[in-house]
Each structure stands twice: as C-alpha cells, then as structure tokens.
Amino acid sequence: MKTDSAWLAEVRLHTRREVAAVGLRLARAVAATGVAGLPPTLSSALEFAARFAAEIPPATAPLPPGHPLPRLLALVTPAQQPLLRDLLLLACLPEAHEGYAALCRQFHPQGQPLPTGVLALQWLEHEARPGADRLALRDEVEDLLVHGTLARMGLWRLPGDGPWHSRGLQPGPGVWAALMARAPQLGDGAQLVGGYAQVPGLADWLALPGPTQAVLALRRGLPCRIVLTGGDAAMRATRVRALLGAAPAAALRQRLEPNHGPNHGSDDRPGERSASTLGAACLAAFMQQAALWLEATGDAADAPPGAAPAAALPDVDWALPLIQTAHSERELHDAPLPLIHVPVTPLAPAGRRDLWRSLLPQLGEHAGALAVRYPIEPDDARDVVRDLSLRQSLSEAALSLDDVGDCIRQRTPWMARPGMQRLTPQAGWAQLLLPAGARAQLQAAVRRVGQQITVLDDWGFAQGRGGRRGVRLLFCGAPGTGKTLAAEAMARELGVDLMVVDLASLVSKWIGETEKNLAAVFDVAERARSLLLFDEADALFGRRTEARDAHDRHANLETAYLLQRLERFEGIAVLTTNLRANLDTAFARRFEFIVEFPEPDTRAREALWQLHLPATAPRAGDVDLAELAAWYALTGAQIKNAALGAAFLAAAEGTALQQRHFLLAVEREFDKAGRAHPGFPPQHLHGASAARVPSPHAP
Numbered sequence: 222m223k224t225d226s227a228w229l230a231e232v233r234l235h236t237r238r239e240v241a242a243v244g245l246r247l248a249r250a251v252a253a254t255g256v257a258g259l260p261p262t263l264s265s266a267l268e269f270a271a272r273f274a275a276e277i278p279p280a281t282a283p284l285p286p287g288h289p290l291p292r293l294l295a296l297v298t299p300a301q302q303p304l305l306r307d308l309l310l311l312a313c314l315p316e317a318h319e320g321y322a323a324l325c326r327q328f329h330p331q332g333q334p335l336p337t338g339v340l341a342l343q344w345l346e347h348e349a350r351p352g353a354d355r356l357a358l359r360d361e362v363e364d365l366l367v368h369g370t371l372a373r374m375g376l377w378r379l380p381g382d383g384p385w386h387s388r389g390l391q392p393g394p395g396v397w398a399a400l401m402a403r404a405p406q407l408g409d410g411a412q413l414v415g416g417y418a419q420v421p422g423l424a425d426w427l428a429l430p431g432p433t434q435a436v437l438a439l440r441r442g443l444p445c446r447i448v449l450t451g452g453d454a455a456m457r458a459t460r461v462r463a464l465l466g467a468a469p470a471a472a473l474r475q476r477l478e479p480n481h482g483p484n485h486g487s488d489d490r491p492g493e494r495s496a497s498t499l500g501a502a503c504l505a506a507f508m509q510q511a512a513l514w515l516e517a518t519g520d521a522a523d524a525p526p527g528a529a530p531a532a533a534l535p536d537v538d539w540a541l542p543l544i545q546t547a548h549s550e551r552e553l554h555d556a557p558l559p560l561i562h563v564p565v566t567p568l569a570p571a572g573r574r575d576l577w578r579s580l581l582p583q584l585g586e587h588a589g590a591l592a593v594r595y596p597i598e599p600d601d602a603r604d605v606v607r608d609l610s611l612r613q614s615l616s617e618a619a620l621s622l623d624d625v626g627d628c629i630r631q632r633t634p635w636m637a638r639p640g641m642q643r644l645t646p647q648a649g650w651a652q653l654l655l656p657a658g659a660r661a662q663l664q665a666a667v668r669r670v671g672q673q674i675t676v677l678d679d680w681g682f683a684q685g686r687g688g689r690r691g692v693r694l695l696f697c698g699a700p701g702t703g704k705t706l707a708a709e710a711m712a713r714e715l716g717v718d719l720m721v722v723d724l725a726s727l728v729s730k731w732i733g734e735t736e737k738n739l740a741a742v743f744d745v746a747e748r749a750r751s752l753l754l755f756d757e758a759d760a761l762f763g764r765r766t767e768a769r770d771a772h773d774r775h776a777n778l779e780t781a782y783l784l785q786r787l788e789r790f791e792g793i794a795v796l797t798t799n800l801r802a803n804l805d806t807a808f809a810r811r812f813e814f815i816v817e818f819p820e821p822d823t824r825a826r827e828a829l830w831q832l833h834l835p836a837t838a839p840r841a842g843d844v845d846l847a848e849l850a851a852w853y854a855l856t857g858a859q860i861k862n863a864a865l866g867a868a869f870l871a872a873a874e875g876t877a878l879q880q881r882h883f884l885l886a887v888e889r890e891f892d893k894a895g896r897a898h899p900g901f902p903p904q905h906l907h908g909a910s911a912a913r914v915p916s917p918h919a920p
Contacts (some may be wrong), residue, residue, distance in 0.1 A: 231285040232402040237278045239290070240317045243310040245274040247340075248324070248710070250347040260594040269320035278772065289399045289508050292540075296370060304361055309344065311336050311388045312377050316397040329382075329389060338366065338379070338386030357649045366390070375504045387702060395505030405505040409498045410476035413509055416465025420599050422568050422576030423463045438561060439468035439512060439542055446558045449514075449546045454564035457546040459600050460565055461514060462736065465545075470870040472514040472544060473506035475499070477554075499554070506541060515554060517547035567596060570690070571678045580606045587622055590671040595629050595750050596717055596791070605629055626716030633749055640726035641742060643751060646713035653703055653710045654821065654828050654857065662816045663707055666692050666715050670793060691791040693811055697801040698818025701858030704797040705756060707818070715793065720751035724758065736782045743786055751792070758796035787811060821857060826850035829857050833864040839877035849883055852902055859890045866890075 248270035251263070284291060293309065296303045314321035315334045322334035329335055342362060346355055367385050376396060381388035395405030404413040426432060435447045447464070449457050465472055475498065499515075506513035516585060545553050546565075568576065573592035578585050580602055597605070608628040613620060623920060630645075653660070669692055677683035677690065696704040703723075712719040727738040746753040788811050801815075811817070821829060827850035834846070855863065866886035871878045884901055891898040 228285060228287070229402045230286055231282075232400075234277075235280070235284060235288060236290075236400045237317065238280060239306070240313060240321075241270075241274040241277045241309050243307060244270045244314055244317075244321055244324075247311065247314075247344050250344045253347065259532060260327070262323065262700070266324035266327060269318075269325060273318060273320060276583065287510065289510070292510065292615070293371075293376070297365075301361070303363070304345075305365060308341060308362065308390075309392070309396075311341055311344075312392045313397050313400065316392065330387065333389055333390035335380070335391055337389055338384075341366075342386060367799070374507065375500045393504050394501035395508050399505070405473070405509065407475075407501050407505055409501070410434045410474075410478075411498075411502055411505065412474045413471060413505075413511060414462065414465070414474050414514075416467065416469055417459075418466050420459065420466065420598050421462040421579035421602070422572040424575065425569060425572055426460070427463060427467055431561060432460075432467075434561050435464050435563055436467045439464060439470040442470075442510070442541055444540055444558055445542055446555060446556055446560045447542055447544045447563065448550075449563045449565050450549055450553075452567065453548075454516070454546075455468065455600060456567065456598055458516070458567050459598055459737030460563070461544055461546060464563075465512075470542075471509065471511040473502055473509060473511045474514045474516060475502035476516045476518050478518055487817065490863065501780030510541070512542040512544050514544040514546070517545075517552035542685050553632060568598065569678070570596075570674045573597075576602055576672055581609075581620070581625070584619055584622070584625070589674045590622070591625060593670050593673050594626070594717060595847075597629065597749070597750070601632065604632060608632070622716055629750065630718060640723045640738065641745065641748065642721045642723070644709070644719040644721060646709040646719050648706050648709045649713055650710055652832065653706055654825050654832065655703060655707070656819065656825075657820065659816050662814050663694075663711060666694055666793075667711055667812050670715060692793045692813050693787060694795045694814045694816060695801070695809075695812045696795060696797040696816050696818055698799070699820055699856060700799055702818035702820060703857050704818050705754065706857070707816070708752060708754045708795045708797075711793070711795070715752065718747065718749065718751040719744050719754060719854065721754045721756060724755060729844075739783060739786065740914070743790055746792055746794075747790070751793045753790070753792060755794070755796045757798065759798045759800065784811065812898060820854065823850050826853075826855060826860065829860045833861045834878075838868060839871075841877045841879040843880045843885065844878060845880060848880075848902055849887065853887050853891075853899065855887065855890060859894070863887045863890050 248267045252267055268336055290306070294305060297305050314336060315325055325336045326334045327341070328340045329337055342359060344364065345358060349358060350353065363385065366377060366379065371377075375393040377393055378391050379385055379388040380391065394407050398405045405411065427436065438445050438447065449460060461472070477498070502515070503513055543556055543558060547553050565803075570592050573596060574588045576599055577588040577591040581588070581591075584591065605625065605628045608631070609620060609624060612628075614626060650660075650664075653663075655663075673690060683689055696707060698704055709719055722742055727742065728735050743753070796812075828845050830846040830849055834840070863883065863886040866889060867878055867882040870882040870885060888898050
C-alpha cells in the first residue's frame with residue numbers, strides 16, 4: 222500500500238468529494254419532501270450538507286491509483302455499480318463528519334447517528350426516474366445489503382433488531398479506514414504490516430523453489446494459500462516478513478487464539494466469535510489490497526478431546542493471497558485455493574554467517590565462530606546489534622566477541638525446568654591442569670566448533686546429511702579429576718553458558734516420560750545456546766541389556782532414544798563418567814572426542830596446590846607444597862578442599878597458614894574419601910599429631 226503524502230492527500234480528497242456528493246443528494250431529497258416547518262436541528266443539518274459539499278474543490282483528475290472504490294465496484298455488474306457506490310457512501314456519512322451524523326440522527330428510530338434502510342429506500346426512490354419499478358429497486362437494495370456477496374464479506378452491517386429496512390446501516394470493519402488510506406483498527410490482534418526490505422541470512426532461503434513461488438504469487442496478487450509450518454512463531458513471522466519484502470506487498474496480520482471448546486475463555490460462543498474475527502480480517506485485507514495473514518498462536522496438538530473445530534473462512538470468491546502460519550497443519554483453516562507450502566527451518570549455518578557479516582562487519586573475521594556459537598534468528602540478531610550499539614556509544618572500548626556473547630546471554634530467556642541448572646562459566650584454561658594430550662583434545666574440540674561451517678558447508682562435507690554438526694565429548698576419569706571444570710572452561714572459551722543436567726530428576730517410572738524430559742532438555746539447550754553437560758552420565762547412558770521384562774525394554778528404549786537425540790544435537794554436549802566401561806559401546810562412535818582425565822602426578826599436584834593457594838593468603842615459612850604433592854596422592858578437587866580447609870583452621874587460630882594446617886586438612890580429605898591415610902612426613906609427625914582434632918568419622 223502506498224504511503225507517500227501526496228497520494229494520501231489525493232485519496233482522502235477524492236473520498237470526501239464522493240461522500241459530500243452523496244450527502245448533498247440526500248439533503249436535497251429530504252428538503253424536497255415538502256415538509257413544512259422543518260425542525261431547527263434538521264434544517265441546520267441540511268445546511269451543513271450543502272456547505273460541506275461547496276467547500277470541496279471539484280475533481281480535476283480521475284480516481285487515484287490504488288483507491289479501493291474501483292475494486293469494490295468490480296465485484297458487481299455494471300448495472301449495480303451506481304447503487305453499490307450510493308449505499309456504501311451513505312453508510313460512511315457519519316464517519317466522514319459529525320454534521321452528517323447529526324443529519325442521520327434525525328431519521329433513526331432510536332436517535333442513533335446512523336442512516337437506516339428506510340432512509341436509503343426513501344432517498345433512492347425519490348431520485349428514481351418517473352415510472353421506474355420501485356419494487357425492483359427495493360429488491361436490488363435488499364440483495365446488496367442483506368443477501369449478496371458484499372453482505373457476506375461484511376462490507377456493511379445492519380445493527381439492531383427488526384426487519385432489515387428498520388435497522389441502522391454502517392460500514393464494515395476497516396472500510397472507512399481504507400477509503401481514507403489509513404490502516405484498519407480492528408482489535409483482536411489484527412495489524413497491517415509490510416515486509417522487510419532485507420533480512421540478513423535469508424537470501425539462500427528466499428532462492429528456494431517454495432519461497433520463490435510465494436514471492437511471485439504475492440507480487441501478482443494471485444488468489445492462493447501460502448502455508449508456512451514448522452519452527453517457532455518468531456521464525457515463521459520473520460520469514461513471512463521476508464516474503465512480503467521481496468514481493469513487495471502488505472499483509473493484514475490476524476492472530477488466532479486456539480479454540481479449545483465451548484467454554485474457552487470468557488466467551489460462551491467461541492465459534493461465532495472466531496468467525497466474526499475472520500470475517501473482519503478478510504474484509505480489511507481486501508479493502509487494503511493486502512494479503513490476509515492468519516497466524517495460529519497455539520498448538521492444535523495441545524487441544525483437549527472434543528475441542529471445537531476452527532472456524533471456516535467466509536464463503537466468498539477470494540481475490541488476494543492467503544498466508545497461513547502455524548506449528549503444524551492441524552492448526553490451519555481450510556480454504557479452496559491453490560497451495561504453496563513453504564517449510565520453516567532454522568537458518569542454515571552459512572546463512573547465519575552471512576547474517577553476522579552483514580550486521581557486524583567489524584567482526585567479520587569471526588562471523589563463522591558467531592554463527593556456530595549463537596544459532597539465533599535475524600530478528601534476535603538485530604536486537605543484539607542494537608544493544609551493542611548502545612554499549613559502544615557509552616564506552617570507548619573496542620567491540621569484542623565477549624560483548625556479543627554477553628548481550629545474547631542477557632536476551633536469551635531461560636526456560637527453567639526441573640533437573641537443569643544454567644551456570645555462567647568462570648574458570649578458564651589457566652585453572653585447568655591436565656596432561657598435554659587431554660588439553661590438546663579439549664582445545665581441538667573448541668576449534669572444531671568454529672571450523673564447522675568451513676568444513677561442512679564450504680567444503681561440502683555435510684553432504685545433506687544430519688548428525689554431522691555439533692560436537693559431542695566424553696570425559697572419563699575418577700571423581701575430582703577436573704571433568705566438570707573442563708566443561709566450564711570450554712563454555713567460557715566458546716562464550717556460552719553451561720547447562721548442567723541432573724539425570725536423577727529426569728528419570729521417570731512412567732513409560733515415555735523420561736524420553737519426554739530428555740527431549741525438553743535438548744530443546745532448551747538449543748534455544749538457550751548453552752554447552753550441555755550430562756554429569757555422571759552412566760546413570761542413564763548405561764549398557765543395553767537383554768530384554769527379559771518390560772523394565773529392561775523400557776531402559777533399552779531410553780538408551781536408544783538418547784543415542785539418536787544426541788546424534789541430532791547441533792550444539793556442544795559433554796558426558797562425564799567415572800568408569801568408561803559402564804557406557805554402552807554404541808556411544809563411542811557418536812563422540813568426536815573421548816578425553817581421559819587421569820589422577821594428577823606429583824608435578825601436577827604441586828601445580829594444583831599453587832593454583833588453589835592465593836598469593837594474598839598469609840603463609841608461614843614452613844609451608845612446603847612440594848612435600849604435600851609428593852606425599853599425598855590427591856585429586857584436584859581434594860587439593861582445592863584441603864587448601865580451603867587449612868585456611869579456615871589457620872583463621873580459627875589467628876595465625877598464618879602453616880604446614881600442620883595443610884596436613885590436618887589433607888587427613889580430613891582421606892577420611893571423607895574412605896581411604897587409608899598414609900601418615901605424616903617424619904619432620905611434621907609430632908606437630909601434626911599434637912594439633913589433630915578428632916575426626917568426625919571416628920567411633
């Protein structure tokens with residue numbers, strides 16, 4: 222729809238000229254009735270009609286292009302066109318000016334500012350040629366107002382009770398707005414929208430056969446159904462706006478709430494309400510020469526048994542494209558139109574790379590990494606870029622990948638579910654002390670994330686097959702050897718959150734519930750753009766066994782489902798286990814990396830002691846970390862606990878950290894683990910024994 226000011230002024234002037242002509246004819250017909258002594262209010266109203274018509278300048282040009290009147294007149298025969306024009310403009314008189322409303326009020330039985338069927342008949346009969354068939358004229362008026370195609374479209378309404386000719390006459394929803402080149406005000410979630418001039422990342426999608434055909438149909442205004450299903454509501458909406466922008470075309474967007482039955486919401490007649498909403502949207506779309514976009518906001522799969530069926534579209538000849546968006550075909554309204562089906566899928570990785578290159582050219586060299594780390598939609602990316610622009614205006618620091626990740630994290634809604642915890646990673650590679658081989662594998666996994674688009678898309682290794690995206694890692698090792706810490710370090714390096722899954726709370730005794738819970742976990746992880754960590758994964762990813770009973774079959778089904786869903790997961794998934802042999806062998810081929818976490822040797826233990834002892838902590842001269850590392854075979858987690866425990870012992874005594882504090886804290890760690898304590902070094906035997914406090918595990 223055009224919006225330039227000159228065109229708007231021309232359309233509105235022409236509409237007022239047409240309305241003024243009808244108003245003047247009506248006033249002359251009333252004055253010519255010969256009624257003596259007109260009431261002052263009626264006399265004033267008649268004078269207004271003449272004055273208003275005189276103020277409108279005469280026409281100097283034909284109807285402006287895009288005016289809705291010619292489209293309406295084309296729906297009837299040439300013989301009916303003058304009558305249609307007169308009735309429509311008569312209905313619009315009160316909308317055009319309060320002076321016309323005052324005139325119509327004089328003839329309404331209840332004094333409402335509306336013309337009536339009787340007024341229309343008397344006016345038209347007065348103007349009829351002498352000898353004309355007045356009964357035929359009445360039939361034509363009744364056909365147009367009550368029975369014809371335009372009445373079914375809702376072009377006008379007849380509010381009130383009684384015979385049609387005794388009721389009021391008013392234009393249908395959005396009719397006057399269209400005649401005045403304004404957007405309709407319909408309520409019920411309706412909105413006139415245009416397209417996006419350019420949607421970064423969707424160029425390849427628009428070039429596919431389905432979208433290409435949809436764009437051509439919208440450009441030519443062909444009557445057809447353009448159906449977009451799949452994805453979420455935001456994805457579908459973005460792609461519709463991209464189609465409209467490529468056409469270019471406008472659409473009347475009508476959101477449709479799910480209809481769950483006769484008592485849905487506060488309306489006890491939802492079917493009638495839905496039909497009325499659809500009728501108003503159809504009429505407004507036609508008047509605006511826009512496609513009708515019906516957007517299903519619910520999921521028909523969630524409707525209870527016996528739910529009321531969706532209301533049908535009005536039974537009229539369709540003249541414009543119909544766009545329908547829904548999660549699945551079950552939510553769509555049927556219409557006898559040719560179908561163009563456009564599946565909605567997430568942006569391809571290459572498309573996401575193009576998106577980031579377009580929106581953040583200053584980080585162009587990192588576009589591939591951003592595309593893999595943050596699989597977001599164009600609208601979400603635009604919001605992030607606006608956030609970054611604000612930050613840049615408030616700071617002189619250069620834009621970095623961390624800034625992008627932070628903005629995305631703040632805008633990502635967290636769908637909390639039982640058994641899931643989202644953590645902001647703090648630990649980095651410096652806190653992770655591992656053998657060179659294990660560290661190299663972790664860093665290779667991080668690099669693989671950033672290289673996926675190059676290898677799979679640019680070099681063609683994806684080959685159109687699923688299961689090749691994403692990175693899956695298995696961490697094997699004794700408790701406390703750094704498996705969870707390694708996942709946290711990877712998440713921080715990738716600039717994403719860490720989502721820790723508590724498998725115990727996901728397992729259900731009810732058949733199918735465990736799989737449903739796990740499906741939700743993967744879905745939330747993909748939406749939240751997090752690194753997914755299954756800690757102690759052997760509790761669920763165990764070996765499949767021979768099915769001796771229903772419990773065995775159920776457990777095997779859970780494992781099989783996990784195998785398939787893990788393979789389809791396009792993010793980063795980490796599974797940890799204390800014993801690799803406990804996992805099903807079928808998992809091995811599905812992992813890109815299997816990393817062993819050995820218990821630290823003497824050199825690593827000394828480095829861990831140094832790592833967990835802050836430089837600001839007061840330390841006595843007898844502290845010997847090399848001795849602690851050589852004497853006690855502890856894991857990294859145990860060393861961290863012992864360092865902290867020693868600090869509290871020293872603080873309780875009001876002294877600096879001494880070697881005996883560390884020795885006592887180490888002894889407690891052995892007691893907690895249920896392991897035999899190897900004793901104290903000879904030079905500290907007396908001091909540590911004297912300071913020993915009773916163990917909480919002692920009898």
